[in-house]
Amino acid sequence: MINNNKGTVIWLTGLPCSGKTTLSKEIEKYFQDKNLPIQRLDGDVVRTTISNDLGFSKRDRDENIRRVSYIAKMLADNGISVVVAFVSPYEKMRSFAREICPNFVGVYVKCSLEECKRRDVKGMYAKAERGEIGDFTGINDPYEKPSRAEVVIDTEKGNIKNSLKKLKKLLGQSIKD
Amino acid sequence: MINNNKGTVIWLTGLPCSGKTTLSKEIEKYFQDKNLPIQRLDGDVVRTTISNDLGFSKRDRDENIRRVSYIAKMLADNGISVVVAFVSPYEKMRSFAREICPNFVGVYVKCSLEECKRRDVKGMYAKAERGEIGDFTGINDPYEKPSRAEVVIDTEKGNIKNSLKKLKKLLGQSIKD
Numbered sequence: 001m002i003n004n005n006k007g008t009v010i011w012l013t014g015l016p017c018s019g020k021t022t023l024s025k026e027i028e029k030y031f032q033d034k035n036l037p038i039q040r041l042d043g044d045v046v047r048t049t050i051s052n053d054l055g056f057s058k059r060d061r062d063e064n065i066r067r068v069s070y071i072a073k074m075l076a077d078n079g080i081s082v083v084v085a086f087v088s089p090y091e092k093m094r095s096f097a098r099e100i101c102p103n104f105v106g107v108y109v110k111c112s113l114e115e116c117k118r119r120d121v122k123g124m125y126a127k128a129e130r131g132e133i134g135d136f137t138g139i140n141d142p143y144e145k146p147s148r149a150e151v152v153i154d155t156e157k158g159n160i161k162n163s164l165k166k167l168k169k170l171l172g173q174s175i176k177d
Numbered sequence: 178m179i180n181n182n183k184g185t186v187i188w189l190t191g192l193p194c195s196g197k198t199t200l201s202k203e204i205e206k207y208f209q210d211k212n213l214p215i216q217r218l219d220g221d222v223v224r225t226t227i228s229n230d231l232g233f234s235k236r237d238r239d240e241n242i243r244r245v246s247y248i249a250k251m252l253a254d255n256g257i258s259v260v261v262a263f264v265s266p267y268e269k270m271r272s273f274a275r276e277i278c279p280n281f282v283g284v285y286v287k288c289s290l291e292e293c294k295r296r297d298v299k300g301m302y303a304k305a306e307r308g309e310i311g312d313f314t315g316i317n318d319p320y321e322k323p324s325r326a327e328v329v330i331d332t333e334k335g336n337i338k339n340s341l342k343k344l345k346k347l348l349g350q351s352i353k354d
Binding site for chain 1: 214216226227230240244247248251252255256257
């Protein structure tokens with residue numbers, strides 16, 4: 001059930017380099033263009049502030065998502081919509097976020113491992129494959145595909161424009177206009 | 178300098194049982210009565226959610242205040258005012274909060290240790306004195322009095338009504354009306 005006094009929490013999950021950050025910026029812009037309050041929560045930012053004590057073990061990843069879920073909920077409870085862009089590889093913690101956040105919209109940012117490796121924006125896949133970093137999702141840490149998602153955006157094969165349109169339509173029904 | 182696009186962060190510091198929670202609820206009500214967005218961040222709530230992995234060692238207390246500071250900043254950056262009620266015994270972390278949060282208003286909730294012990298709402302002082310709990314501020318952990326505070330509210334000797342009036346006047350100048 002949609003609560004219009006609250007913000008929407010749009011949760012993007014997907015492999016590293018699947019395109020989450022890019023999409024989250026598009027979604028942020030969509031809200032800004034409508035002059036609606038929006039906070040973007042990105043792994044790179046959160047990990048240098050609220051979660052700078054955490055690494056990438058399963059335990060630390062879960063703890064990170066737990067904190068982000070509570071923060072997203074608090075913002076949304078105050079009428080601020082939130083777009084979250086985290087690998088968030090584990091189903092259990094995504095379900096936790098879905099459970100506590102109001103107006104939750106799960107988005108699976110779909111892209112094959114091969115294509116993500118090819119993109120490898122920061123050279124992290126290469127490092128993980130050389131064994132220089134551990135706990136890297138897709139290489140030496142699992143990614144559990146979402147069993148549930150309101151929208152799937154395939155950044156490799158799909159028509160991103162159409163997927164975004166679908167997402168925006170969905171958001172248009174849930175956000176305060 | 179006051180930024181009126183942002184919320185105000187009212188940070189209450191003081192010994193356990195000095196009256197922070199009670200005051201924070203009055204401040205919350207002040208905002209609600211004016212139909213202004215406000216989020217109360219209370220030790221008891223934060224420690225069961227965002228900081229439920231933390232104890233009361235100096236390191237954990239600092240980490241707790243660090244997280245709360247970032248969350249308060251994020252809310253205030255989005256136009257939500259925040260009233261924080263934490264013992265926050267260490268000057269260094271209070272300064273950190275002051276540094277990163279917009280429109281910061283420091284409030285020292287003053288009350289003698291003797292009076293706080295007398296109140297001892299949850300019987301914690303008694304436990305700490307019997308050695309049953311460690312790291313308890315005022316008994317076996319220090320409280321560093323604020324070297325700087327916009328408002329001092331003496332809940333023991335002072336006229337609370339007048340102090341609140343002073344605080345509200347200060348807030349009236351900084352909040353979006």
